[in-house]
Amino acid sequence: MATIRSREDQDGITIGWQAQIKRKGFPLQVKTFRSKAEATQWATVTESEMLRGVFVQRTESEQTTLKELLDRYSREVLPTLKGGYREQSRIKALQVGLGTYSLAALNSSMIAKYRDKRLSTISEKTGRLVSAQTVKHELGLLQRALKMATMEWGIALPGGIPTVMVKQPSLPSARDRRLIDDEEARLLAECANSKNLWLRPAVILAIETAMRAGEILESFGTADTTTGVRPQKTLGLQWADVDLKKRTAHLPKTKNGDARTVPLSTRAVATLEALPRSMDGKVFGTTYEGIHQAFVRACKRAGIEGLTFHDLRHEATSRLFEKGLNPMQVAAITGHKTLQMLKRYTHLRAEDLAKLLG
Structure with missing residues (x-):
């Protein structure tokens, strides 16, 4: 049985009620309440839980x-x-x-x-x-x-x-923006005219490999409000991880935490071979922040609307399927851990699927 005692101040006025439960096999339970009714209710519920074997120690929580x-x-x-x-x-x-x-x-x-x-x-x-x-x-x-x-x-x-x-909030439909008609040619032409000389090769590599922007380019987070220092988010592609003879690019650190090795197409290899080598070992001598602004301006000049740099990953992933690769092969290239996530990044054209049907 629980013991319920009143608690008095120095003048003998009751200021609360303490409930105490001593039961073999359980730690001592003590709690103080403002009213006797609250103390009694707590003791009754707690003893009931002990009897039914569902008691949980609440003190720390x-x-x-x-x-x-x-x-x-x-x-x-x-x-x-x-x-x-x-x-x-x-x-x-x-x-x-x-x-x-x-x-x-x-x-x-x-x-x-x-x-x-x-x-x-x-x-x-x-x-x-x-x-x-x-x-x-x-x-x-x-x-x-x-x-x-x-x-x-x-x-x-x-x-x-x-x-x-708790029900999770409903997410909007996955983006399905892909390059259409002659948009790729127009985009690359304007990228070539950009003041940022790294823009065109970065766009080509994204289209050919389905690599994330942060896997290609160094990027930084929001500046610390006290120090003003912007933390490095991604290191970007390093020449030490590129093997042009084997036609691979190794990514030791990726967004999902797993390393992966990306195969390079003939076009991707040619693009990388044409790049200058820098002393710091980075493949691209710019950051994602610099590329982003240049990419937005190039799209505007080319008359292309609603296209983001990340959409190039969607484009590349869809092209891999259109080339006949199976889901496991594509996931090995893109780094998707689940087929559900892979599906969100895949948007196949009906006309291309019709060609496969013969």
Whole structure:
């Protein structure tokens, strides 16, 4: 049986009620409440859970806020992850929206309200509504942090991990922009006229290999607000990793964390052979930020609308299928881990499929 005692101040005035449960096989449970009714209810529920074998020690989850958990996750986990710096903005958003709640109080309803509020929020960075993809990444981070708390740090959550019961925001349809008609010729012609001499070979390599922009070019993140330093996001392609005789480009670090070796077409090899060699070992003597601006201007001059540099990866992936490669072969080249993700980057033309039918 639980023991319920009143708590008095120095003047003998009752200021609260303490419930204490001593039961063999369980740690001592002590909690103080404002009213006797609350203390009695807690003791009844806790003893019932002990009898049914479903009791969960709540002390640490009640004393730990989500902000504190995410701070620990930031200190101990993010430094071990490739691209962990990208999670900092997501942690900040979660701490602003849910950080004051204890882990024990956090539930699926709160998280669903957070999801809906974020989807209706204007981003300070872009001036547009926060995207469904951004919110999905935030909920994914929250789930990973809660899972770490329960599995590695011994913080039991009374109701389990609440994020698993929350519906993910619906993502927009995958982009299906491909080069049409003579757009490739027009684009490359304007790339050749660009002041950025690296633009045309970078575009050709993207079309021929399906490599991500960061796998081709060095790129940087947002500058730190205190130091002004922009962290390096990707190193870009290095000559040390290119073998023109074997016609391969090795990528030791990729977005999904796995290394892969990309085969080079005859056109890709010819493009690389024509490039000058630099002392720093980089294949391209520019950054993605520099290429991006030059690419936008080249598209405008060529009269091409709605095309992004990342769309070239879609184009290249689709062409690999049109050449007759099977999904496993294409995934080995592009680095996609699942066929579902590969499908999002693949847009086959009906006329090309008709040719295969004979």
